[in-house]
Amino acid sequence: MKNETALFNFKDLIAYFLIAGTGAAVQLVVGSFFRNYTSFFTSVTLGYIVSFGVGFVLTKLFAFDARNTNKTRREMVKFVMVAAFSFGVMMGVAFVTLSILHRISAKDMVYHIPFEFLPQKYRDINVSEASSTFAGMGFSFVSNYVLHKTFTFKNTGFYDRAKTVLNL
Numbered sequence: 001m002k003n004e005t006a007l008f009n010f011k012d013l014i015a016y017f018l019i020a021g022t023g024a025a026v027q028l029v030v031g032s033f034f035r036n037y038t039s040f041f042t043s044v045t046l047g048y049i050v051s052f053g054v055g056f057v058l059t060k061l062f063a064f065d066a067r068n069t070n071k072t073r074r075e076m077v078k079f080v081m082v083a084a085f086s087f088g089v090m091m092g093v094a095f096v097t098l099s100i101l102h103r104i105s106a107k108d109m110v111y112h113i114p115f116e117f118l119p120q121k122y123r124d125i126n127v128s129e130a131s132s133t134f135a136g137m138g139f140s141f142v143s144n145y146v147l148h149k150t151f152t153f154k155n156t157g158f159y160d161r162a163k164t165v166l167n168l
Contacts, residue, residue: 022054
């Protein structure tokens with residue numbers, strides 16, 4: 001099998017890891033901000049939604065050599081499908097992980113950042129929630145990579161069949 005078509009070739013994996021890391025950073029910052037105002041799962045969802053746009057643009061441009069495919073609409077539809085699936089993976093793993101951590105410890109583990117210049121509500125990190133978010137993001141990373149590599153940015157015929165079925 002040629003290196004370019006291998007599922008886990010080094011170049012694509014490193015590029016995707018860097019791009020996914022950027023998306024993960026956006027998701028964590030946005031989710032952390034909203035966590036001060038909403039529930040844990042709502043804040044994770046809002047972070048995921050904001051990072052979705054960043055993820056599509058960066059993945060298309062840099063991860064799988066898809067910047068000149070002229071199939072952006074097709075790739076966007078597939079990207080949404082993969083993102084929805086991976087969101088379910090992320091939330092499911094985060095929920096299970098958080099449940100396990102809550103069984104292990106009677107209360108949430110909180111780390112206090114000692115920087116006095118930050119407002120108090122931004123200095124407390126709920127380690128249980130952060131750990132479960134990271135676990136969910138890790139599993140989501142794997143599902144995203146495999147599905148984007150084999151489905152989103154590859155001509156599978158799925159998009160054309162779906163358009164025919166939906167009479168578009």
